Amino acid sequence: MASPIEDRRNGRRAAQLRLMSQVARLYHVRNLRQREIAELLQMSQARVSRLLAQAQEQGFVRTAVIVPEGLHPDLEGAIELAYGVNEVHVVEVTSEESIPVELGIVAAQYFSESPIEGSLIGFTSWSTTLRVMARELESSRGGGRRAVVEMLGDLGSPELQHEAARATQRLATSLGAEPVFLRTPGVVPDRDRQRSVLADPYVARTLDLLGSLDVAFVGVGPADTHGPLLAGDNFFSAEQLASVRAAGAAGQLLQRFVNSSGEPLDTPLDDLVIGITLAQLRSAGRRIVVAGGQTKHAALTACLRGGWADLLITDLTTARHLDAAAGSSAHVNSRTD
Structure with missing residues (x-):
């Protein structure tokens, strides 16, 4: 070994x-x-x-x-051209269950070789894959004053919230940056509670920073419970999620819902989220998505169709799904899998 x-x-x-x-x-x-x-x-x-x-x-x-063995440049190039993505990396994984860990490790290796540029970096701290990336990323020297800003308030159990805060701290330390935490629920019960949270000067200051991001590590998921989240556990209820799916939601970007074309979906749940808006995300200098797995196929297709990613790191099966969804001609490596 x-x-x-x-x-x-x-x-x-x-x-x-x-x-x-x-x-x-x-x-x-x-x-x-x-x-x-x-x-x-x-x-x-x-x-x-x-x-x-x-x-x-x-x-x-x-x-x-x-x-080199194990790379898929033809497939990567097809997705780049079909969706207008600057950069796509396709990773062969050992199993569906290992996707978050393996993609997170590959992302850490990539950003160790090609360091993250920019002074203001948005981070989705509750993403399992991005938490692995933050843990595995080798330290690099930050140039000038830099900050890693959480783009969404706390989701899930207290244990998950603690892990999310640690991941933000780790990433900031690796990049030689200051961590900026968003210590508030990511989803609140009603509009009045949202107004109360937004009135906090620390929360308001952090949310204001999200309109000036140089880089955003974007969390992408289905319009449903996923990963370590549970319905109603500091998160949307099953009924709320069913309602947005019925309204046409194909996925979510940091709990902001989009339809199958990647267009923002106006729903009442927007008024319950404490985090980056899609307008702020659209203005980020570079948007990075590290995600894969069958449950995210529809959401990732919508994400790329909507132009929400400049760099994508994903698994081989998901990449083939994205290629097929784009209507591209089939291309596979000459070797068999």
């Missing part, structure tokens, strides 16, 4: 190979200039040049890009 140090070393190597392959594909297959690649991936042009040189040294580039 590999040691934790060997696992981390292998993880960094896999992330570096993935990045080399992606840069080589953008340059040699999609014919983007190095400057354009640097802007798209938010890295320096010098780093793009180094990655291209490394890809050639590794033998990835001859007369074509040679794809």
Whole structure:
């Protein structure tokens, strides 16, 4: 069995190979200039040049890009083109149950190799996948004054709320940033309670920051109970969720509901949420989604159709679903799964 140090070393190597392959594909297959690649991936042009040189040294580039085992660049490219997403990474996972952990680890590896830029970073702290990412992310030096801001109040049990706060602290520490917590219920019982919460100056100040995010790690889920959440447990009731599904909700972004085209759905439940609005989310500089699994297929399709993601990290089965939903021609790697 590999040691934790060997696992981390292998993880960094896999992330570096993935990045080399992606840069080589953008340059040699999609014919983007190095400057354009640097802007798209938010890295320096010098780093793009180094990655291209490394890809050639590794033998990835001859007369074509040679794809390392386990990567799916054709499928990633199809989803990018079909939905207008800047960057898609498809991950082979060992099981449906392991998706949150495996995607979270891959995301941590990716952002260790391609550091998160921006001074104001929005974070969905109750997401299981993003909590894994925060735990596994290697520390990096923050440039200047930075903050990690929670984009939604507390959901679920006290234990989950505690884990969410710890994840925010971990991510902030890794990025050399200050954590900004939103210590209030994420879903309140009625409109009067929402007004009372919004009157708190600390809550108001935090919510105001959410209109100026450089990066937003977006939580995406079905219009139903999911993950560690339970109906009515500091969350919507089963009846409330049934009502929004009947009104056309295909999924939610931070508990704001969208229809199957990804358009915002105006529902009374909006008045019960303490967190980022869809208008604020739309204005974020870069929106990152790390999610997958069968229960999220409809929600992720709606998310991409609505243009809510600039970068997506997801599992292979979900990626194939997204490709089929886009009406793309079938493309699979030459090897069998």
